[in-house]
Amino acid sequence: MLISSQWQFLLFLGSVLLGWLIHPAHGTTTDQVFDVQLARDNNGGDCDAHLSVVNLMSSEVEAMVKAATDAINTLLTAPEGSALKGRKERLRIAMMAEKLWKIKYTKLKLTVEDKNSIKTLDAIKKNYGKIQEYIDDPNASDGGKFRFACDDSWAQRVEKLPTDLHFQYVQYKKGTPVKEVDILKGDKEFDYAWYNTGGKTIEQQYMTFQNGWHPDGPCQGGTREVNGKEYEPIQAQTQQERIMIYFCPIVWKMKESLASSAKNVKKKDLLDDYRTPSSVLLHEMTHQLFRSQDTTYGWKGCVNKITTADDAVGNADTYTFFGMAMYMDKWWWDSGRAQSPPFIA
Numbered sequence: 001m002l003i004s005s006q007w008q009f010l011l012f013l014g015s016v017l018l019g020w021l022i023h024p025a026h027g028t029t030t031d032q033v034f035d036v037q038l039a040r041d042n043n044g045g046d047c048d049a050h051l052s053v054v055n056l057m058s059s060e061v062e063a064m065v066k067a068a069t070d071a072i073n074t075l076l077t078a079p080e081g082s083a084l085k086g087r088k089e090r091l092r093i094a095m096m097a098e099k100l101w102k103i104k105y106t107k108l109k110l111t112v113e114d115k116n117s118i119k120t121l122d123a124i125k126k127n128y129g130k131i132q133e134y135i136d137d138p139n140a141s142d143g144g145k146f147r148f149a150c151d152d153s154w155a156q157r158v159e160k161l162p163t164d165l166h167f168q169y170v171q172y173k174k175g176t177p178v179k180e181v182d183i184l185k186g187d188k189e190f191d192y193a194w195y196n197t198g199g200k201t202i203e204q205q206y207m208t209f210q211n212g213w214h215p216d217g218p219c220q221g222g223t224r225e226v227n228g229k230e231y232e233p234i235q236a237q238t239q240q241e242r243i244m245i246y247f248c249p250i251v252w253k254m255k256e257s258l259a260s261s262a263k264n265v266k267k268k269d270l271l272d273d274y275r276t277p278s279s280v281l282l283h284e285m286t287h288q289l290f291r292s293q294d295t296t297y298g299w300k301g302c303v304n305k306i307t308t309a310d311d312a313v314g315n316a317d318t319y320t321f322f323g324m325a326m327y328m329d330k331w332w333w334d335s336g337r338a339q340s341p342p343f344i345a
């Protein structure tokens with residue numbers, strides 16, 4: 001009796017150790033993945049007060065990327081043995097993929113066999129893969145490691161810029177001193193140029209109200225439309241040319257961690273309400289790494305406003321909601337709210 005239970009224990013221990021070898025633990029900290037701006041860097045956008053939350057984010061992004069990728073692989077693989085095996089899990093994923101990615105699935109095996117839908121899922125998987133690749137080796141990416149800032153204080157308005165001279169403006173090289181830019185002396189209709197607090201130089205990024213910018217700074221009063229009609233303050237922006245992602249203060253009022261908030265989900269909670277700094281980072285990284293668009297924001301927008309798979313594949317928030325829903329897999333989120341799994345075989 002004793003011997004057999006020791007054997008069982010050893011077997012158990014062995015399988016745990018093997019599991020670790022096969023699935024090396026992810027768990028980067030954000031400062032390994034981004035050049036997180038601190039007060040000592042003297043660039044503005046200091047993250048000193050938010051470091052504990054900031055450093056959680058990249059491993060949570062990895063967890064969402066992994067959950068999403070595993071889910072897509074499940075849909076793309078036929079069930080082994082009985083078609084009923086793992087049916088509940090497949091249904092959970094398929095219903096969500098139909099809502100968010102506009103794919104078709106077979107009602108019997110709950111697999112994806114439609115050619116266009118397979119193409120869609122492959123594209124999504126590849127895009128999630130780009131996020132993991134960047135996390136694995138940020139310095140190898142185009143432009144290297146992104147800067148990450150915790151507010152927009154690094155940006156200040158320098159000059160009003162005549163909109164009709166946009167094309168001349170963007171021809172200036174990054175870092176050109178403002179005093180050398182004649183067109184900044186215009187006095188017509190205005191947009192805004194911005195510079196680092198470190199010195200008065202222009203950047204190639206051209207910013208307009210249409211892009212969500214605001215004269216007192218992007219975080220100061222700018223709003224975005226969510227779910228088709230509601231408005232909420234801008235949460236974050238990604239600037240490719242400046243290789244910068246920054247969060248607005250509103251983000252720091254969200255639930256801090258997806259892992260801990262996922263444990264307290266209650267029936268009928270809105271998926272929108274589970275956005276965390278890490279889900280905002282996942283959204284921004286889709287802009288950074290494969291130039292996704294903000295066609296729409298919010299659960300309702302992703303489900304109703306987007307009607308084609310191509311638009312879904314190109315929309316940043318769709319990656320966020322799919323990742324969050326696949327990560328919080330004890331609940332069914334295809335209605336946009338937490339529902340208990342149905343009673344099916």
Ligand SMILES: [Zn+2]
Binds near residue numbers: 294316
């Ligand atoms: Zn966006």
